[in-house]
Amino acid sequence: MALLGSYPSRLVDSLNERWQQLLEHVDNPDVLQSAASKTSLFYTQLMKTWAGSDFAADVFISYPNYAAYFLQLFNRGQQMAVPTGFHHQSVKNLLADVHSESELIKKLRVYRNREMVRIIWRDLNRLATTQQTTTDLSALADACIQHALDWLYGDMTPGLGTPYSGNNADPEPQQMVILGMGKLGANELNLSSDIDLIFTFPNQGETAGGRKSLTNQEFFTRLGQRLIKVLDCRTAEGFVFRVDMRLRPYGSSGALVMSFAAMEQYYQDQGRDWERYAMIKARAVAGDTARGNELLAQLKPFVYRRYIDFSAITSLRDMKHLIEREVKRKGMENNIKLGPGGIREIEFIAQSFQLIHGGRDPVLRQRALLTILPALAKQAYMPETATDQLKDAYLFLRNVEHAIQAVQDQQTQELPKETEARTRLALVMDCASWDAFMAQLNKHRRIVSQHFADVVGLPESPASSQKKTQHFRSLWMAELDDAEEINVLQAQGFSDPDQSLRLLSALRDGRVLSRVRRQSRERVDRFMPLLLEVAAASDHPDTALNRLLPLVEAVLRRTAYLVLLMENPAALEHLCKLCVSSPWIADLIARNPALLDEFLNLGNLYSPPKKDALADELRQQLAHIPEDDLEAQMEALRYFKMSHVLRVTAAHVVGKLPLMKESDYLTWIAEAVLEQVVAIAWRNLTERHGRPQTEGGGVCGLGFIIIGYGKLGGIELGPGSDLDLVFVHNGVDHQTTDGARPVDSNVFYARLGQRIIHILTTQTLSGALYEVDMRLRPSGASGLLVNSFRAYEKYQHNDAWTWEHQALVRARVVAGDSALAEAFTELRASVLRKVRDPETLRKDVTGMRQKMQGHSGSKGKQGQINLKQDKGGIIDIEFLMQYAVLRYSPDYPELVRWTDNIRISEQLEAAKILSHEEAHVLRQAYQQYRLIVHKLALQNEKPLISHESIKDYSTAVKQLWKKWLEN
Known part of the structure; x- marks a missing residue:
């Protein structure tokens, strides 16, 4: 039973003393002594646990028969792990025969202490990954919250009645909904975390069936107060979890519990930026979780804006500055969470991207940081090397945090100051000495600080341009007289200063700008001098200003776009360059300001992806959208098309893409879009009507193709080209689909064509996807929208005019069924090769x-x-x-x-x-x-x-x- 040689002698003595205490109090000391002598690994792991956690050692001494439980777990050979759902079932069984609140309080604490020791054992002996540890802790918290809530609800309803929804003919019983925030919400709970909770309930009403009636508000407030006491109060057995309710609406001064309607109204009218940050991790952890998920879905627009929201980074930066001042005031530089290069900076990096881009990129709407970091690399928001470094730093810092908190089961992130405590921490972290530990820690901190500065730090403003910017600031703020304003523009290279000043004055003094919110006006006032500076530095200042001002006017109610450009001076310069080169591009961006997001990665802006990469990117974007959300799918298709058309035309304008390659890319974009439009339309129709059947009653494949004619067929699309399309199917006549609402195959394919046209041409917030011309189909505008292959073949051989065969020269299948595409290729060849006079x-x-x-x-x-x-x-x-x-x-x-x-x-x-x-x-x-x-x-x-x-x-x-x- 020799201890590890690296343990200090004082620690060895302390561990031996505790071991002897345990043997004196355990029911079967011989069994424990025998197991420890025969299985040295069990003893070694136990000593490593006690070496890192006085709390764990104290629990063993207080509950000596826990030794048998841990020995049994150890002998299972599963590294002390428990299966999914273990805590919920165990806590439910534990509370089945509880008859009083005091008994509930005691049993929950005893269970929590035992499981905390098990989790600490696994963590300190590196039998679990950091994610497994935090998931285990979060599951423990979920189970304790849920079953304590159930017991208390059941204890209250006999006397106070069951809460019911009011204001409808069929009232429904109401349950509380508990939202877990912060680390609990993200399943990232620490070894000694507080749990941040928000209490809410679906509808106002009152209780019924009890001795006394209360409003739902009163009932759930009492329930919430009792739940906090059960979880949070400290007894001889300790506590279950410390509860923090300060993240609720209005904070500590707000109502303890709010209805869904009140919650939605609060976040809509008064929600602050830091509350958006907090809501990223919100999860329904207990109570009526189905209704809780509905509430979180309703609050999504508050958290994730529909447009890119670079203003979020300013809020995060302000929050970081507040934290830094607090750290310095309290001397917390050695705090591994809040200090420089700490956990909070890693979280800010990830969540800045989530808040900025999450409204448009569903991949970023995830809670766990270790899930977000690889997503940032995969979606090209950050280099993979950077996210790997942040992940390594995060795991190291969380392990340090756990090691610090495990000692006394206290919520602290401060590095110890005492020599013995430092030695123990280094030991737990598998470092040879405190100095070796600090070297690793400081390396990670430096890396995190650098990435934080790159992402969230202040943008650089060259000193050489400050004087020029000041001139333009005075001009924009109307601090100069008319002659001085003209002189400023003229001195800075504007060839028609009178006209440029008229344009500026129309915006500056116009009614639209006077009606925007104060924050928006302040952003415009900060942005316009920068815009004027960039325009003046261009080859054609007047043209630049003329083409950029419509963009400013377009975003006056969404000025977060201006923050993006202020935060990224290079993006503003490239935007100016492209708008000067092409009014078409300027108009495109003014109509669709979300495209400014493309300027955040200038390497991608001028490097359109290849055909397969385009198709794969679109598939991945659509994969994150619910299949029944056609509106979101249509918006995603439109943004995909616009963003890549912008990239292609930008590369062409600056001379990085020759004409033939430009047409190739524009054609590939259309093909990728059409392939997915067919898939969406097919899925919508088959869910409703089932799939077409063969003559033998079997299920058909897709059996549908889109034939591209004209520029699409000839691989010669331009930036604003429409699509000449013809739809053909090979469904069986007089056969129906096999769904709950069957229709004839011809009707099915006609509706499929109509749905495709609808997806392509409907005017959404982002406009139409493509203009479509279907006049090249058999019999033109008077013909069927979708023709059977047999009818199409017959028409081409017997009835088509020569000009239609001319059009067929430039026709090819651009989406749909591969077998039918081959049949079309053969038909086209046979028609074109016919002998003609x-x-x-x-x-x-x-x-x-x-x-x-x-x-x-x-x-x-x-x-x-x-x-x-x-x-x-x-x-x-x-x-x-x-x-x-x-x-x-x-x-x-x-x-x-x-x-x-x-x-x-x-x-x-x-x-x-x-x-x-x-x-x-x-x-x-x-x-x-x-x-x-x-x-x-x-x-x-x-x-x-x-x-x-x-x-x-x-x-x-x-x-x-x-x-x-x-x-």
């Missing part, structure tokens, strides 16, 4: 081209050409490619392989239908035209350009047109 084909193609020219608009000035519509332009090239595929594919089958014009021209060149020179100039012309059109679109301009600037290209296109179609 050359003269008839020529007349049909030229006739359609003339018809289109007759309907084309956007005529330019003298000497200008419309790059899309005019002769020698984009449509002529598209028609030439389509004509060639229809004319020559019977002899050259490979011509139908591709849907984009560039690769079609390459196939025509390979087949010698186009000479190398013709193919080369055609490709150059097409790419140059599209590049110009994209650039003009990003400037919100029509596709009009000087004919002289593209004369060589248009001449070459006209020559080929004449050669093929006018001979």
Whole structure:
């Protein structure tokens, strides 16, 4: 039974003395002595527990027969663990025969002390992870709260009656709801934590069935008071848990218990930023937890704002400053929770991201810090190396915290000052000495402090710009006369200071700004000098100001967006740069300020992900949204599309993405969206009607495809392109679906198409997802929205016009059933390879081209050409490619392989239908035209350009047109 050699001699003597005391008081000392001598590991672990916890040793001496319980647990070989649900069942059984409150109080404490020793044993001997320890403690607290509440409720109702909801024809019995806050709410309870609770109940009303009637408010207040006493009061056996009620509405001065309606009203009208921070971890821990979850769902908008909320970081920073002042005032620098680089800083880092981004990113709406940290890395909010360092520091600090608290079962986070206590702490932490322990601790603290400064610290403001900012502050605050204001703008590079000042004055002195809240006005006043400074530093200050002011006006009631830009000067600079480069981008962001979130990671802003990564990202975003929440799904789809379109166009504008890659990415975005829209619509329909059936009564697969035509089919989407779509299914006629509300298969697929159109085109808060054009379906606008594959095949072979076969050249499946997609590919090839009369084909193609020219608009000035519509332009090239595929594919089958014009021209060149020179100039012309059109679109301009600037290209296109179609 030799002790570990690293134990100090005074500690060894103390442990031996306690061991002898235990042997003197235990019922069967020989059994314990024998087990300890035969199983040295049990004795070693017991001594390690006592070495780290006087509380544990005292419990053993006070309850010597606990030794048999722990020996039995040890011999099970499960590292002293208990199964899930153990505490609830054990406490329930323990209280089954309790008949008085005093007995309830005693039994709960005796049970709590025993289980605390077991948990300390596991923790100090590293038989449990930190998460297992805190989960075990939280489960113990949940069980004690729940069953004490049940006993007290049952004790009160015979005399006072059962609370019922009022104001309805069918009153329902009411239960209290207990919200666990802080570490209890997150299942992160410490070895000696207080438990932060909030008491609430669903509805006002009064009790019935007792000797005396009370209002529900009075009943639950009495119940809450008794529960606090049962859990918190100190007796000879100690306490169960210290209870802290200060997080309730209005704090210590507020009512002990509030109804749901009062809770919702309070948080809506008076909830403060620190209460949002606290509510992140809120969990219904006891009572009517189902109703409690409903309340927390109602309070979600208070905690997580719909938009990015960078103002949260200011609140966290203010809270941290208050804590720092308190730490210095009380000399708490050695507090591992509140001191520099402590646990609270790690929590602030994680929760700053939760409060800022949680409204839009459901992944961040989790309670436990050790779950949030890897999510921050996975969602690219922080580098993985940073979150790994924070996790390691957090685990180390929590282990230190547990070791400190285990000594006397006291809530403290202060490092010990006495030499012996320091030696014991180092021993428990498996460090060779106090100095070695402090070296590890300080390393973690330094890392945490650095990450905290990076995330929550004050933004840097270069000294060189302070003078300039002061000039702009005086201008914005109307501290200058008119001439001085003009001079400031002129001196800072504004070429039209009069117009720029008019724009500023319209905002500064306008009615909208005068009506915003005081906090919003203060934010605008802090932001505008920075905006003017950034605009002045740009290449075109007047343009920058003109394009950024609409964004400011758009967020006057959501000025947290301005805080984001103030906190991230680089984001503001890049925003200015992009808005100067493209009014299209400026308009997009002004209409959807949530896109400012994309500027927090400038590396991602200019680096759009690949196709598979895009699809995977969207799947993951939607996976965190309940399947029955169509509104949230539609908003997520819209944000995904807008954010990635912004990233693609931003990369293109700054020259980091060539035209062809831009179109690829924009097409991939649409495909990823359409794939998920089909999945959502299919799930909605099948939940209601079941799935279509085969002729034999079996269940069909998806059996549905979306065919992309035009720019989508040709992989040539631009930033604002609409989608030309056709829907096809292969359902069985006269068969119904297999659900509770069966419908005919044709009806099912028609509704599927309607649901897809609804998801794509409905105007939500973020606008429509895409504009959709369905006129290329068989029989056009008068035809069925969704056609069966057989009908579509018949139409293409027998009834389609030549122009519809031209359109088919650029058609491909972009979402849906893979087997049906293969069938379409084969059908398309067979239709395009049909032998056609050359003269008839020529007349049909030229006739359609003339018809289109007759309907084309956007005529330019003298000497200008419309790059899309005019002769020698984009449509002529598209028609030439389509004509060639229809004319020559019977002899050259490979011509139908591709849907984009560039690769079609390459196939025509390979087949010698186009000479190398013709193919080369055609490709150059097409790419140059599209590049110009994209650039003009990003400037919100029509596709009009000087004919002289593209004369060589248009001449070459006209020559080929004449050669093929006018001979």
